[in-house]
Amino acid sequence: MSVKLNQLVDSLVKTAPPGELNSINSNLDVLTSNTSIVDDSIETYINENSAVFSSRYIASKYNKDSNSSKYIDYVNKKMFNIDIKTLTAIDIEQYFGSIEYPGIYHGLVDKLEIYGQDHYPKFAFTVIPQGGQLRVIIIGQRLNPDNFYTGQWKSEYVIENGQIQGDIDLDIHYYEDGNVRLKLQEKVHQSAVSNASDVVNFINNSETKVTLDVIEQFNQLNQTSFKNLRRLLPVTRSKINWGNAIGNYRLGSDVVNKN
Numbered sequence: 001m002s003v004k005l006n007q008l009v010d011s012l013v014k015t016a017p018p019g020e021l022n023s024i025n026s027n028l029d030v031l032t033s034n035t036s037i038v039d040d041s042i043e044t045y046i047n048e049n050s051a052v053f054s055s056r057y058i059a060s061k062y063n064k065d066s067n068s069s070k071y072i073d074y075v076n077k078k079m080f081n082i083d084i085k086t087l088t089a090i091d092i093e094q095y096f097g098s099i100e101y102p103g104i105y106h107g108l109v110d111k112l113e114i115y116g117q118d119h120y121p122k123f124a125f126t127v128i129p130q131g132g133q134l135r136v137i138i139i140g141q142r143l144n145p146d147n148f149y150t151g152q153w154k155s156e157y158v159i160e161n162g163q164i165q166g167d168i169d170l171d172i173h174y175y176e177d178g179n180v181r182l183k184l185q186e187k188v189h190q191s192a193v194s195n196a197s198d199v200v201n202f203i204n205n206s207e208t209k210v211t212l213d214v215i216e217q218f219n220q221l222n223q224t225s226f227k228n229l230r231r232l233l234p235v236t237r238s239k240i241n242w243g244n245a246i247g248n249y250r251l252g253s254d255v256v257n258k259n
Contacts, residue, residue: 009028009032010044019143021046021084025038025085048061051139052141054088057089058073058125059071059080059082063128075127078093113125115204132160134158136155136156151170154170155169155206155207157199157203162194165188166187168207186210
């Protein structure tokens with residue numbers, strides 16, 4: 001029974017839209033008293049997909065401390081635990097680990113901060129040194145449960161041997177009087193970079209292209225598939241007054257005057 005429960009919880013958590021983990025957690029706590037299964041499943045989800053805590057800290061398998069339960073914020077040299085129920089960073093302390101930062105690291109952090117402020121309404125980012133490579137994670141979110149929508153743009157880039165490549169994930173959930181979800185995954189092709197400016201320019205160009213592609217696809221859907229779902233206007237292209245004025249229309253007068 002516990003194996004089946006574990007599989008059920010895992011499948012529910014894996015489908016959770018970004019920013020809704022706390023709601024998923026609360027609902028699962030009502031369904032089962034085995035909170036350890038829920039917590040383990042959510043922690044696995046966070047490690048595999050990356051998540052934002054306290055609006056600024058990113059937790060991921062790439063910055064998980066191997067000697068403790070904490071995560072490392074290499075940008076601000078902090079260590080932190082996570083509270084799954086409130087999506088906050090807790091037990092924050094200074095990070096004193098001996099890590100070698102590449103020469104472009106601090107300049108890249110400064111430029112990414114400016115880039116994020118210019119292009120995201122709300123964002124968090126981190127830059128993780130991993131041996132001979134750097135991993136950049138950028139997460140922008142719009143979370144508005146009061147108006148029944150959540151959305152996240154997540155970008156991950158790996159810089160190694162003067163080359164950069166990455167992946168962009170877009171996940172939007174709208175659930176007022178229905179349940180609509182848009183998911184997009186786009187691989188960003190490899191390119192040569194030699195400094196922090198090259199990296200940020202590559203990120204800017206890649207994300208701008210994906211954004212324009214998404215807008216173009218939406219415009220095409222609006223003019224084709226979505227158009228067929230709407231109630232069409234009459235040939236006069238004017239709306240019908242369905243109140244007392246219905247009798248002014250020929251069909252309406254025929255119906256109204258019929259005894």
